[in-house]
Amino acid sequence: MEWQELLSTLRFGLEDYHKPSDDHRNEFQRDFDRLIFSAPFRRMQNKTQVFPLPGSVFVHNRLTHSLEVSCVGRSLAHSVALLLKQKHSEMTDTIDSIDAIVSAACLAHDMGNPPFGHSGEKAIDTFFSEGNGKALASLLTPEQWADCIHFEGNANTFRILTHQYKGRRKGGFVLTYSTIASIVKYPYAAVNTPNKKGKFGFFWSDRDSWHRIASTLNIPSVGQEQYVRYPLVYLVEAADDICYQLMDIEDAHKLRLLSTEQTKELYLSFFDEQQREHKHTILNMVTDENEQIAYLRSSVVGELVDACSKVFVENEELILQGQFEGSLIKHINTSQKQAYEQCSEIAVKKIYRSQDVLDVELAGYKIIYMLLEELSKAAFNPEKAYSEQLLQRVPLQYDIRAEHPYDKVLAIIDFISSMTDIYALDLYRKITGMSLPTV
Numbered sequence: 001m002e003w004q005e006l007l008s009t010l011r012f013g014l015e016d017y018h019k020p021s022d023d024h025r026n027e028f029q030r031d032f033d034r035l036i037f038s039a040p041f042r043r044m045q046n047k048t049q050v051f052p053l054p055g056s057v058f059v060h061n062r063l064t065h066s067l068e069v070s071c072v073g074r075s076l077a078h079s080v081a082l083l084l085k086q087k088h089s090e091m092t093d094t095i096d097s098i099d100a101i102v103s104a105a106c107l108a109h110d111m112g113n114p115p116f117g118h119s120g121e122k123a124i125d126t127f128f129s130e131g132n133g134k135a136l137a138s139l140l141t142p143e144q145w146a147d148c149i150h151f152e153g154n155a156n157t158f159r160i161l162t163h164q165y166k167g168r169r170k171g172g173f174v175l176t177y178s179t180i181a182s183i184v185k186y187p188y189a190a191v192n193t194p195n196k197k198g199k200f201g202f203f204w205s206d207r208d209s210w211h212r213i214a215s216t217l218n219i220p221s222v223g224q225e226q227y228v229r230y231p232l233v234y235l236v237e238a239a240d241d242i243c244y245q246l247m248d249i250e251d252a253h254k255l256r257l258l259s260t261e262q263t264k265e266l267y268l269s270f271f272d273e274q275q276r277e278h279k280h281t282i283l284n285m286v287t288d289e290n291e292q293i294a295y296l297r298s299s300v301v302g303e304l305v306d307a308c309s310k311v312f313v314e315n316e317e318l319i320l321q322g323q324f325e326g327s328l329i330k331h332i333n334t335s336q337k338q339a340y341e342q343c344s345e346i347a348v349k350k351i352y353r354s355q356d357v358l359d360v361e362l363a364g365y366k367i368i369y370m371l372l373e374e375l376s377k378a379a380f381n382p383e384k385a386y387s388e389q390l391l392q393r394v395p396l397q398y399d400i401r402a403e404h405p406y407d408k409v410l411a412i413i414d415f416i417s418s419m420t421d422i423y424a425l426d427l428y429r430k431i432t433g434m435s436l437p438t439v
Contacts (some may be wrong), residue, residue, distance in 0.1 A: 013171010028100035046420035073106035073239035079309035105182035112156025114417040116364020123368035124151035139405035146190035165397040187227035228322025238308040238328040267296035269339040307332040
């Protein structure tokens with residue numbers, strides 16, 4: 001892969017009308033602004049990140065997480081650009097734009113996640129693999145069925161950005177090819193996924209869109225419906241890795257799942273003895289515990305940004321050849337990697353398995369599962385009176401009355417995955433009769 005080909009201002013859906021904007025922004029800054037002002041981005045303010053929403057203590061939701069990832073991604077990309085220009089003096093004009101591309105992609109990276117976090121994804125999977133949705137398997141091809149039983153928020157993000165929903169314009173968000181490619185962490189279809197977790201980057205229905213992007217940017221294929229990663233994906237992934245781990249620790253401290261001393265020690269473990277002494281000097285000047293934790297968290301973010309930037313540049317050739325394995329965070333120095341893994345272990349024990357998190361996951365699973373059940377019955381039995389009433393609740397952009405079963409299923413998933421936590425709960429209550437309108 002070559003940087004000159006990878007950094008393209010061509011817009012998806014406007015290939016036949018490629019005219020750069022005449023305003024003061026570059027094309028990738030326009031991507032960023034287009035995402036910020038979009039409805040799917042706004043809806044993330046009421047989508048669970050980890051902890052239940054809302055609480056007496058404000059913690060991260062999908063929106064605040066995405067904004068922070070975008071900031072870290074921009075810093076990562078800016079650092080990488082400076083280092084690459086030292087290696088390749090001829091690349092100055094080409095490489096300057098990667099911070100705008102990465103920051104825009106980071107904004108979008110979680111837009112495809114359904115309500116209630118990972119429990120929402122699991123509910124969609126199991127409805128089709130274990131529940132009444134199994135009856136639809138005979139109506140779909142193996143490739144189409146794989147999309148249903150392995151629902152993936154990453155693939156759904158790609159769909160949101162590129163799919164032409166009913167009544168909407170061609171090309172979805174009409175973003176640049178480079179920004180869209182930067183969010184595809186798993187560049188293969190569900191039926192061909194090579195990883196044990198079953199993650200994939202695009203639904204079978206959207207594979208032609210990915211082929212077009214990969215072909216234009218000259219991203220090599222490595223098998224049937226499988227490609228190497230677009231290089232800037234590594235920076236988007238690293239920004240996400242840094243943020244969700246470190247911010248979850250800070251949220252856990254605010255919710256008293258971790259003590260102040262525990263939290264300080266987790267963050268300080270990223271530094272050597274000399275650095276720790278300096279951090280303690282600063283901490284002794286600040287008496288507010290939350291401010292102390294925020295200072296240490298920001299210091300760790302800075303350390304990991306520098307470390308991941310160096311890993312990227314040191315492995316630039318392997319990345320461009322599609323031969324780099326693993327994430328950037330897995331290749332940082334041993335002491336920092338151990339500190340990061342320690343945070344991961346604590347997060348699993350103290351945060352992701354905490355009572356509050358498990359409660360919202362259980363409730364979210366039940367809500368999403370029931371909505372899938374009712375909407376599927378209505379979509380495949382539209383002649384029934386109740387079905388007609390329920391289908392009228394589905395916005396027209398979701399083609400739930402499509403003729404092909406696969407298109408119906410995707411429309412149902414599109415609608416449910418777009419919901420906020422509150423909207424899903426409200427619709428659940430209305431369907432079950434728990435919330436009746438005032439007469």
